[in-house]
Amino acid sequence: MNLFSIAKKKQTEEIVQDDNSRKIYELINRRRRQMLIHSIIYYRLDANIIDDTTFNVWGRELLDLQTKYPEISKMVPMYEAFKNWDATTGYDLPMTNNHDIEVAKMLIKYEEVKNEK
Numbered sequence: 001m002n003l004f005s006i007a008k009k010k011q012t013e014e015i016v017q018d019d020n021s022r023k024i025y026e027l028i029n030r031r032r033r034q035m036l037i038h039s040i041i042y043y044r045l046d047a048n049i050i051d052d053t054t055f056n057v058w059g060r061e062l063l064d065l066q067t068k069y070p071e072i073s074k075m076v077p078m079y080e081a082f083k084n085w086d087a088t089t090g091y092d093l094p095m096t097n098n099h100d101i102e103v104a105k106m107l108i109k110y111e112e113v114k115n116e117k
Helices: 003-015 019-044 052-068 070-075 098-116
Strands: none
Touching: 019 052, 019 070, 019 098, 052 070
16 A cells, blocks of 8 residues: 555545534535446446435435535545536446446346246
8 A cells, every 4th residue: 555545545534534424425425326237337337226216316416515525525435537527427437447337247047036936
């Protein structure tokens, strides 16, 4: 781990030291992951496992959190990808990470198996 990574980790820990900040950090992180994974499912894998209403609700919530808590938002992974995101689409999000693509494929498979029962 380089000095920059250590300093950034320490700064993040200082910002999210209280329970409320930690919860906000975790929710922003969860919503970013959901927006990214479901965008991969929709735009890259030509599938859909959530409805548009759910995507829109999550997107608006994420946008609101990022606006209300900009300092915490900057500390959450994928800040650069989401800093100018307007919640209207996930088309322009980075969808090339192999791990994220594999997670998306697993979710599609899980949904297929669940619907077979």
